[in-house]
Amino acid sequence: MPFDLRPQTLPGDGTQASADARAVAYWLLAVAGLVWAMVAIGGATRLTGSGLSIMEWAPLSGTLPPMSEAEWQRLYDLYRTIPQYALLNAGFGMEGFKEIFWLEWIHRFWGRLIGLAYAGGLAWFWLRGRIPAGFKPRLFGLLALGGLQGAVGWYMVASGFEADRTAVAPYRLVIHLGLALLIFSALVWTALGLLRPEGTATAEARPVRRMLKVAVWSLVAAMLAGGFVAGTRAGFSYNTFPLMDGQWVPDGYLLLDPWWRNMTANILAVQFNHRLLATIAAVMALGAVWAAKRRLPPGPARNAVYALGATVALQYALGVATLVHVVPVSLGTLHQATAVLVLAAALVALHGLRPAPARPAPTP
Structure with a gap:
């Protein structure tokens, strides 16, 4: 399961x-x-x-x-x-x-x-x-x-x-x-x-856990960036994907001064950051799935990583749909609720990849 x-x-x-x-x-x-x-x-x-x-x-x-x-x-x-x-x-x-x-x-x-x-x-x-x-x-x-x-x-x-x-x-x-x-x-x-x-993961799972940690922190960053999108109502602008205003990196990213204000107050920059972080998180989650397929045996730990990949893919698709439909209440609410599903899946996957405790060598 x-x-x-x-x-x-x-x-x-x-x-x-x-x-x-x-x-x-x-x-x-x-x-x-x-x-x-x-x-x-x-x-x-x-x-x-x-x-x-x-x-x-x-x-x-x-x-x-x-x-x-x-x-x-x-x-x-x-x-x-x-x-x-x-x-x-x-x-x-x-x-x-x-x-x-x-x-x-x-x-x-x-x-x-x-x-x-x-x-x-x-x-x-x-x-x-x-x-x-x-x-x-x-x-x-x-x-x-x-x-x-x-x-x-x-x-x-x-x-x-x-x-x-x-x-x-x-x-x-x-x-x-x-x-x-x-x-x-x-x-x-x-x-x-x-x-x-107690953890059960063997040494072979370490690369998977490292990649999973990067994916999880990227997911958390994307979720918090989504909070700024919500707070500035940035999702009601630039409602095309993958381009914004016809460009990959639109003009005006550093419109405000000092520059750091753009990260939280510039609608264009706030939305671009959320898109970028979500994409990084999705790529890292898919990388963790690939690593799990190669390094983990069939079982709960590998299935948990697969579940994380599936929830991230669902959330990414929901994010795009919410954006291009100009944030209807139903899709926007579902997108926020699914973010918590992604977080739950990430926690289960990380917990399942905790290293097994060292066992004392048997006495002869």
Whole structure:
């Protein structure tokens, strides 16, 4: 199977400790699934311009939606004070406001659901003494990261209330996205470590693992560059592929001064960087597939690398389709959700290629 998440057969399997490790791992994977959905919902929220519809950060009282017409009117009046309403949505009425409000409310509610699922699960395993030895600090650290993500989310949203802004600041969007990807990665990697605590790859797998590491870091860079594309709405320009404005490297790449501002604020440069990094990542992933075919025996590790190659190819095709169709909400959301699938595949492949531990030589 491409994603072999079955428990590793190790001495002592069948004990309470191994059962606890499996239970904690499956709980972490379930929470990772919720995070995956959260990233997709966040993509739809951004593409529909819904993220600024709720102008209050109320972690507890905001759990429930408005329950009266007076409360709806109060929130609508708040929204009408920000530039997004005046510049983009003036006069769209209460019904238009409710359309964007509900998507942002679902986004925030889903974040609360993730927090409840994680904190509740952690407390349950902790109080029953079922957390494997050495994992408590890491699990508590993940809880802290989740709390930080909530604060970063509001920090991002608040930037959209500034004068002349109709969307959040790209830098803050990338921080929010990057932290979500970090939390997802930590959840998946920790779960994999509980299910398969020892590496099994032989020395022949080292070149594959090295190429895979380059591919993974290229993928992460492409994902973060995609955050700047989203934040600057660069995907709505230069909607041809593979050429941009009829050129491989279009004029105006270093239009802004100082030069480094082009990496995050120049729409042309931001989109070109995302294209370039995605292409490098795709080439490296295909290189890892080729190396795995040559050097790895048939089995879960090789299948995991193949799965990574397939998900990268799918994501690349989705990226091109999203671009040439001028970023429809459906394709844009699917493209963002598939990025998390690619990350999951990369983590499974890397974990499957961990070197086997050195065994002491048998005594004569």
